[in-house]
Amino acid sequence: MELSLHGNRYRWLIAIALFLVPLQGTLLDISVAGQLRPDMALVAVYVAGFVLTPFRATLLGFLAGLLVDFLSGAALGISAFSKMLAGMLAASGRRILFLNRALAHSAMLFVLSCIDGFVTSLFLVYFYEGYFFTTAMAGMIIIQAAYTALAGTIIIIAADPAIALMRKIRGWLDKEQTNAVSGI
Amino acid sequence: MVWVTAQLSGTTEHGLVRRSVVTVVSLPERGALALSDGWDRFWNGYVDLADKAAQNRLLLEEIRRKDAELNRHREILSENERLKKLLDIKTTLAAPPMAAEVIGRNPSNWFNTLTINRGSDEGVTRDMAVISSSGVVGRVVTVYAGTSRVLLLTDPSSAIAATVQRSRENCILKGQVGSACEIKYLSQDADIKEGDVLVSSGLDGIFPKGIEVARVTVIDRSGSKYFLSVKAAPVADIRRIEEVLLMAGKAGD
Numbered sequence: 357m358e359l360s361l362h363g364n365r366y367r368w369l370i371a372i373a374l375f376l377v378p379l380q381g382t383l384l385d386i387s388v389a390g391q392l393r394p395d396m397a398l399v400a401v402y403v404a405g406f407v408l409t410p411f412r413a414t415l416l417g418f419l420a421g422l423l424v425d426f427l428s429g430a431a432l433g434i435s436a437f438s439k440m441l442a443g444m445l446a447a448s449g450r451r452i453l454f455l456n457r458a459l460a461h462s463a464m465l466f467v468l469s470c471i472d473g474f475v476t477s478l479f480l481v482y483f484y485e486g487y488f489f490t491t492a493m494a495g496m497i498i499i500q501a502a503y504t505a506l507a508g509t510i511i512i513i514a515a516d517p518a519i520a521l522m523r524k525i526r527g528w529l530d531k532e533q534t535n536a537v538s539g540i
Numbered sequence: 541m542v543w544v545t546a547q548l549s550g551t552t553e554h555g556l557v558r559r560s561v562v563t564v565v566s567l568p569e570r571g572a573l574a575l576s577d578g579w580d581r582f583w584n585g586y587v588d589l590a591d592k593a594a595q596n597r598l599l600l601e602e603i604r605r606k607d608a609e610l611n612r613h614r615e616i617l618s619e620n621e622r623l624k625k626l627l628d629i630k631t632t633l634a635a636p637p638m639a640a641e642v643i644g645r646n647p648s649n650w651f652n653t654l655t656i657n658r659g660s661d662e663g664v665t666r667d668m669a670v671i672s673s674s675g676v677v678g679r680v681v682t683v684y685a686g687t688s689r690v691l692l693l694t695d696p697s698s699a700i701a702a703t704v705q706r707s708r709e710n711c712i713l714k715g716q717v718g719s720a721c722e723i724k725y726l727s728q729d730a731d732i733k734e735g736d737v738l739v740s741s742g743l744d745g746i747f748p749k750g751i752e753v754a755r756v757t758v759i760d761r762s763g764s765k766y767f768l769s770v771k772a773a774p775v776a777d778i779r780r781i782e783e784v785l786l787m788a789g790k791a792g793d
Contacts, residue, residue: 393649396647427647428653429682435648476650484696492717493717493718
């Protein structure tokens with residue numbers, strides 16, 4: 357399935373995905389397989405990798421991770437570092453891979469989420485008491501990656517028709533307003 | 541006159557004639573009656589049906605309204621039951637507890653925490669015990685002005701001093717990645733079996749003694765030489781908690 361890669365749409369996606377991060381723990385508290393949620397911050401960072409330079413995508417990853425750290429109560433920098441790495445890889449990756457297919461988006465999101473999960477787990481095992489490398493942890497990383505890949509791909513696929521519909525509605529509203537002003 | 545007199549006196553035999561004529565005439569009469577009845581039924585049925593359809597619509601709307609009302613009442617009843625259970629616990633506890641509502645959960649999958657709607661403005665302090673009508677939920681780890689963060693017992697950073705209710709074996713209940721719990725520091729010869737209930741021992745100075753914490757699910761005696769590997773599940777339904785109680789001060793009897 358071909359997907360378009362135009363700048364403005366992806367800026368909207370970044371904003372929406374970042375907006376969804378604080379909502380993950382409230383309105384979007386949906387989960388599958390043991391309270392796991394898709395990583396919306398990572399989806400935002402991934403999408404940013406298409407429209408921003410590698411430096412800016414890395415910086416956005418850092419900020420998105422910092423937001424997650426603030427909201428989750430973790431030590432500041434754990435998610436910031438892992439998301440920063442994801443942003444850098446996403447921006448670098450698009451120059452290497454010709455990513456205009458849904459399956460490629462899913463695969464890339466899955467890989468980035470696994471890397472993010474692994475880096476985060478390294479920090480947690482080193483700095484926090486009670487975290488150990490176990491099969492349960494590895495399982496959680498894989499399942500979260502799969503869920504993030506699925507959710508992120510659906511959002512990217514749904515973005516194009518949704519934004520087209522919004523533009524249509526906006527065009528219609530503008531036309532109505534013009535008619536009203538001109539007395540038609 | 542003679543004919544009439546004869547009929548009235550019953551001396552002439554007109555019964556057969558009469559019967560025959562009446563029988564013959566009654567056939568079309570019956571047919572006409574059947575037609576008339578049929579038409580009446582059809583017409584009344586049609587009008588009745590239209591009327592019934594309108595009534596039906598009104599009744600369906602009424603049913604939908606009543607259903608919605610019933611659902612609201614069920615929700616109120618359910619909340620009432622939960623609050624009554626909390627109140628029961630409240631009255632058996634020595635220290636005056638504080639009720640709070642859960643307003644959010646951790647957006648990250650690596651930490652198991654809740655956000656509640658009470659903060660330092662209402663006297664919440666760090667390390668207050670948080671319990672529900674079913675049992676222990678966790679403890680307060682971060683306090684803000686109007687909200688607080690609760691570390692759930694399933695978080696890997698959580699550790700609760702517990703006792704096996706049946707055998708009074710002391711142990712530590714720790715959270716694990718994946719929202720499960722593990723019992724630590726039980727020796728191989730400890731008296732514990734699957735299904736045993738763990739209650740708070742009060743030795744950690746945070747949770748009052750005797751509150752249900754978890755239930756043993758799996759025991760593995762084949763791992764370490766010295767300690768058992770025991771898994772447990774929290775008794776409180778962490779996924780569906782909506783109201784909690786906060787306890788302050790030292791644990792006591």
